[in-house]
Amino acid sequence: MDLKEKLVSSFLAFENTIDVDSPVHDIRTEAIKTFETTGFPSKKDEAWKYTSLKSILKEDYSVFPKQQNALDYKEIQKYFIHDIDTYKIIFIDGKYSSHLSHVTHDGIDVCLMSSALNKPKYRPVIENYFNKIAPKESLTSLNTAFSNEGAYIHIPKNKLVEKPIQIIHFSTGNEAALMLQPRNLIVVDENSHVQIIERHQSLTENPVFTNSVTEIYGNKRAIVDYYKIQNDNKNASLIDNTYVDQKEQSHCLVHTFSFGGKITRNNLNFYQNGERIDSTMKGITIIGDKQHVDHNTLVHHIEPNCESHQDYKGIFSDNAIGVFNGKVVVNKEAQKTNAFQANNNILLSDKATINTKPQLEIFADDVKCSHGCTIGQLDDSALFYMKQRGIPEKEARALLMFAFSNNVLDSVKIPELKQRITKLIANKLGVNIGFDL
Amino acid sequence: MSKYTEDDLREELKTKEYEYGFYTDIESETFPVGLNEDIVRAISKKKEEPEWMTEWRLEAFKVWKEMEEPDWANVNYQKPDFQAISYYSAPNSKPKYDSLDEVDPELLATFEKLGISIDEQKKLANVAMDVVVDSVSVATTFKKTLGEKGIIFMSISEAIKEHPELVRKHLGTVVPTKDNFYAALNSAVFSDGSFCYIPKGVRCPMELSTYFRINQAGTGQFERTLVVADEGSYVSYLEGCTAPSRDENQLHAAVVELIALDDAEIKYSTVQNWYPGNAEGKGGVFNFVTKRGLCEKNAKISWTQVETGSAVTWKYPSCVLKGDNSVGEFYSIAVTNNYQQADTGTKMIHLGKNTKSTIISKGISAGKSQNSYRGLVQVSSRAENARNFSQCDSLLMGNECGAHTFPYIEAKNKSAMIEHEATTSKIGEDQIFYCNQRGIDTEKAIALIVNGFSKEVLNKLPMEFAVEAQKLLEISLEGSVG
Secondary structure, three states, rough: OHHHHHHHHOOHHHHHOOOOOOHHHHHHHHHHHHHHOOOOOOOHHHOOOOOOHHHOOOOOOOOOOOOOOOHHHHHHHHHOOOOOEEEEEEEEEEEEEOOEEEOEEOOEEEEEHHHHHOOOOHHHOOOHHHOOOOOOOOHHHHHHHOOOOOOOEEEEOEEEEEOOEEEEEOOOOOOEEEEOOOEEEEOOOOOOOOOOOEEEEEEEOOOOEEEEEEEEEEEEOOOEEEEEOOOOOOEEEEEEEEEEEEOOOEEEEEEEEOOOOOOEEEEEEEEOOOHHHHHHEEHHHHHHHOOOEEEEEEEOOOOOOEEEEEEEEEEOOOOOEEEEEEEEOOOOOOOEEEEEEEEEEOOOOOOOOOEEEEEEEEEOOOEEEEEEEEOOOOHHHHHHHHOOOOOOOHHHHHHHHHHHOOOOOOOOOOOOHHHHHHHHHHHHOOOOOOOOO | OOOHHHHHHHHHHHHHHOOOOOOOOOOOOEOEEEOOHHHHHHHHHHHHHHHHHHHHHHHHHHHHHHHOOOOOOOOOOOOOOOOOOOOOEOOOOOOOOOOOHHHHHHHHHHHHHHHHHHHHHHHHHOOOEEEEEEEEEEOOOOHHHHOOOEEEEEEEHHHHHHHHHHHHHHHHOOOOOOOHHHHHHHHOOOOOEEEEEEEEOOEEEOEEEEEEOOOOOOEEEEEEEEEEEEEOOEEEEEEEOOOOOOEEEEOOOEEEEEOOOOOOOEEEEEEEEEOOOOOOOOOEEEEEEEEEEEEEEOEEEEEEEEOOOOOEEEEEEOOOOOOOOEEEEEEEEEOOOOOOOEEEEEEEOOOOOOEEEEEEEEEEEEOEEEEEEEEEEEEEEOOOOOOOEEEEEEOOOOOOOEEEEEEEEEEEOOEEEEEEEEEEEEEOOOHHHHHOOOOOHHHHHHHHHHHHHHHHHHHHOOHHHHHHHHHHHHHOOOOOOO
16 A cells, blocks of 8 residues: 555544544545645656655555654753753654643743644634645645644734744654654744744654644734754655745744755745735755755745845755755736845765756846856865865865855854754764864 | 837837738648648658658657647647648749749748848848748759858758758757657658758858748748758858738747757857737747757857747757867847747756856846746766856836746756856836936937847847847837837
């Protein structure tokens, strides 16, 4: 039985374990129907031209983790940003772990999707926001059909959330192969501000396939700062579907740091439903081996006077494959739009591949839109200069690569996180320097 | 003087009729509509082709039957009914003239209206023309001069008869019959086209030129061009196209193959102004063209195109940079107006070492038109030190048109250097104001800006053609270009 059949046939059993009368029931039923007709995307789909899911789909995944697994905090401490106080929503094999988490209902809601879906208190928010911007695309529908657990964050008006929120998904490897479908909903009301860090981490080399959907709503003048750390081990694959709906004068920033995993696909979509909106998406990808990272971004400029900035850097060695597919759509009404997109890549090996496709679709005439895309190597003369001054080749190369990706790091607003990522980059480049020379 | 604004320009553009819309009544012989094996055989027989050619066509027809029409391009149109087209139309009494006086005066008048009077071209422009009206070559000039250098320049049907070994060796090597839907169709039914062979080390002393025109109603134009530049030779080839205005859509599916052997250079320039349809988007030519060039060692192929016509354009002149140190270039201006749709661009396939390619694409959209750039730059893992530079600029006039960019970049070699940039903008009010301040009226200012915007590409055209291209820009964006 292939994965699609397995998922479709286990849908009923899944529905029975949770509340069939909930308002989400209809949404789920419709979603599974969509998935049943579309199936998993294949290379024939233009959006999946360069990324094949075949190698992931052949595993026999356990779709519902049965048991509750526990982890010792000491073992996994290194995966946290632990030197600052944060809210934490921690999942182990898809199940919420209360003893590792730190949630709150004090003025803001930082809690669980499962309770938000079931408790009447949250019903208005769920009815207003749940599954409103997620399109009827196959993988997103699949997630919707099985949506039950994940992070639920609701920041009411005029709140500045002082601590960042960490969402971490651990997989223990107790299952031979595990499929996870977390569903997150983040609603930030007028004038509020929140910082969120998301991470997926598997602790063994058993295959894990995560199909995650996150809906983010930034209302008037809200500021949402979202960081994704993707540094998983070599049998873990992630399809991250993120949909961001912005209202006027809101600012949303999404940073994606992809340093590992088997296949990582980021579907990042911004919809600008208001004027004077600012959307920023940045990413650093440093991969090697046979890793595959695919960034698929969309910015839809619907209203006038908005801006969007995209900046993706990639460094690829060994047999790694990097894909960038960035799309900017400017509607007829969206005059005075400024949309910028840059994708710079460095290839370090002849077996590594880069496929990039920056797309502009523009229907308004009074706009400034540009995209730039480069593929190149490290500057030999700069390397020589550094070697002349006694910096060993390896370190010199690392410094250059760090400098190459640095302007993505510049806009990271949590200093501890920035430090952590700097360390991760040093690690990834195989050097032991702090880059703050 | 009344103030001339962009709105006036847009108004003018809407009402401007197609200047080249006239229909010449030359008695032509047209095949019954529809396509089947018999028609393919009949075309082949009509052209007195050898057996291998007929087989080649039938093979292509077989492949074509299995294929589906592509629909990935960013264009919308009523798909042509391939069984409702007549696949052959030739001016009835095929003339073979030594001097132009013998040519049907009506035909000459047609050329006169096009502004490409053969006499004039002959004398002033020093251009040898192979004029194709509805697919059959009627007049070839300067054949003698070329013959002295050993250059072969004739219609492809003659070439099949006179130089079968050359045609057989090269035909379909760059664009195989099964390459795509339209290429297969063309291979099966092409009625005529041009063949050009430049021998080793010869520098062609003049620009070679063909002029295509679709005349008969309900006919498809399927011409086939094959240019072979032998080692160390050079040729500059010009191609121009027009069609009379008709309400129904005419189909044009051409194939152009260029072969540049070691150290050879081919410069291929196109000015295309097929009938774009009227202001309501009715009629116009569907232009589905496959153009590709193959570069051997140290060879260079340069495509320059000015696209102002056609209701739908689907065209990607490409370079396969097979030999080491070979160079590919693509310079394009695409202007769309009213309901025109263009999906055009290039493919640069880097296979050899130290290969270089340059892409400069300028899109100008006005009215309700859609203009897309779609390009591919591919660097294979063996292509050391490949270098590419791409630049795609779009200019939007009015808020009902669209400009789109779909560049595909695939790199598999670490020494590759690839740069791509694209911008979209409109004619800035401040730019116009600057000109106004200096006593240049708005009309001239727009002309200046559009001219400046396209200069990079216009400069790449041969002299004689640059003048004509500017004329075309004038027609397409009348009122704006001074």
